Amino acid sequence: PVINFSPGPAKLPESVLERAQKEMLNFNNTGVSVMELSHRSSDFTRIITTTENNLRKLLNIPDNYRVLFLQGGGTGQFSAIPLNLLSLKPGQTADYIVTGSWSAKAAQEAEKFGKVNLVIPKVKKYTDIPEPETWNLNPEASYVYYCANETIHGVEFQYIPETNGVPLIVDMSSNILTRQLDISKFGAIFAGAQKNIGCAGVTLVIIREDLIGKALPICPIIFDFKVQVGNNSLYNTPPTYSIYIMGLVFEWILAQGGVPEMEKKAITKSTMVYDMVDSSNGFYVCPLSKGCRSRMNVPVRIGAPEGDEAMEKKFLEEAEKNKLISLKGHRSVGGLRISLYNAVTVEETQVLVKFMKEFMDRYRK
Numbered sequence: 001p002v003i004n005f006s007p008g009p010a011k012l013p014e015s016v017l018e019r020a021q022k023e024m025l026n027f028n029n030t031g032v033s034v035m036e037l038s039h040r041s042s043d044f045t046r047i048i049t050t051t052e053n054n055l056r057k058l059l060n061i062p063d064n065y066r067v068l069f070l071q072g073g074g075t076g077q078f079s080a081i082p083l084n085l086l087s088l089k090p091g092q093t094a095d096y097i098v099t100g101s102w103s104a105k106a107a108q109e110a111e112k113f114g115k116v117n118l119v120i121p122k123v124k125k126y127t128d129i130p131e132p133e134t135w136n137l138n139p140e141a142s143y144v145y146y147c148a149n150e151t152i153h154g155v156e157f158q159y160i161p162e163t164n165g166v167p168l169i170v171d172m173s174s175n176i177l178t179r180q181l182d183i184s185k186f187g188a189i190f191a192g193a194q195k196n197i198g199c200a201g202v203t204l205v206i207i208r209e210d211l212i213g214k215a216l217p218i219c220p221i222i223f224d225f226k227v228q229v230g231n232n233s234l235y236n237t238p239p240t241y242s243i244y245i246m247g248l249v250f251e252w253i254l255a256q257g258g259v260p261e262m263e264k265k266a267i268t269k270s271t272m273v274y275d276m277v278d279s280s281n282g283f284y285v286c287p288l289s290k291g292c293r294s295r296m297n298v299p300v301r302i303g304a305p306e307g308d309e310a311m312e313k314k315f316l317e318e319a320e321k322n323k324l325i326s327l328k329g330h331r332s333v334g335g336l337r338i339s340l341y342n343a344v345t346v347e348e349t350q351v352l353v354k355f356m357k358e359f360m361d362r363y364r365k
């Protein structure tokens, strides 16, 4: 069988796909597929309610936080966040901690609607997170924004930034439900589903109640958190099938032992890969500082420091012959990228590490 290390849309647990297949033509004896159910039917209401309740259980979401299931992806939230939250303070300024391409894109989008303060200096290469003592945080900012895991560069925060009371907004598209979290530290959390929690099409937003209701007048209605909260994410037709798949993934995570178990596995899997890289005497190189290495996306170059592209191509070809797929680095950084989301097992990671070792032994000069 193929082992899929895709950065997203990514591997789903086999049991989730099998269950979806089993229920495909006749969901819960309704005689129809989930895709064909009205979003206002009692069957779909049960799906969305159970999905939310299971997420609340998994993340210990406090009662003063609301959960939304929206469309538009992570990129939609790059716009929705400033449109809803810039006016929390009269200056309509937001702080952005840019540590990779995704937070850079979010900051660029926010500039359309208000003033953006870059908390850390612009860099050419994203391989590090400067010490918080050096950050230029604005106490008058409406919010502070960051990306918890930069999927392309593999920069992951190992801590939650301190903002002295300014609401903290986070993009967790590629690491939600992979580490334990104190939700009360955040103003809002958002995440596209297609990496750790389902298939593309649905975007999760978890937001503290008191931040809702301040949208700019130009905010499109489907992105207005107040409207969506008031309608339990059913102001318009939500991505029903993607919500159903997300619900199956939440049940799977609960059955596995919840977030602590996902976190334990993420540490095991990523440590295996980093140990392989670090013990390769420079054959494999991970450009990141150790303090911000992602457990989800491991960027690797063969042949430091710029990468030996011919060798990397050979690696990808041979990996594919061995049914290890989607290991190519993002086009903007090159090299390899090993994505280790929740559905990738420890055993599958072992297969990859063994392949890396064999490849190295074969080609090391």
Ligand code: PLP
Binding pocket: 008, 072, 073, 074, 075, 076, 102, 147, 149, 150, 151, 152, 171, 172, 173, 174, 192
């Ligand atoms: N944020 C992060 C961290 C991502 O990895 C991605 C996509 O890969 C996005 C945002 C953009 O998400 P979408 O493609 O759902 O708009």
